[in-house]
Amino acid sequence: MQEHDSEACGKCTFVAGVDFIVVTPQQRRDCEVSFGTQFKAWLRLVDLEDYIVRLGTFTLPRWPGHATFWLFQCPRCGQQSIDHVHSNRPRFTCSGCESWLYVANKRFLDT
Numbered sequence: 001m002q003e004h005d006s007e008a009c010g011k012c013t014f015v016a017g018v019d020f021i022v023v024t025p026q027q028r029r030d031c032e033v034s035f036g037t038q039f040k041a042w043l044r045l046v047d048l049e050d051y052i053v054r055l056g057t058f059t060l061p062r063w064p065g066h067a068t069f070w071l072f073q074c075p076r077c078g079q080q081s082i083d084h085v086h087s088n089r090p091r092f093t094c095s096g097c098e099s100w101l102y103v104a105n106k107r108f109l110d111t
């Protein structure tokens with residue numbers, strides 16, 4: 001398997017792992033969801049997508065390609081996580097509680 005060359009690609013940034021993706025305080029605020037009234041809204045996918053922040057396009061060690069990474073706050077445990085959309089049934093996985101958060105909006109899909 002050929003490792004993806006981010007310099008030749010020009011569209012993505014190489015990071016050694018998801019933990020190396022830099023998130024600004026403003027991006028953290030943009031995706032912050034208060035629990036309570038908004039918790040129910042989170043469970044509706046249409047509303048969930050308002051709180052997902054695009055961080056950029058990255059490639060990781062041993063990846064053959066690149067993916068867009070997003071910051072989101074898990075409606076179940078409240079932790080902010082970074083993930084790309086996993087294929088098949090498009091979803092993010094929370095790094096805190098490992099919940100699967102399905103996404104309906106096509107703007108999150110890598111094409």
Ligand SMILES: [Zn+2]
Nearest residue numbers: 009011012066
């Ligand atoms: Zn690339």
Ligand SMILES: [Zn+2]
Nearest residue numbers: 074077094097
């Ligand atoms: Zn969670």
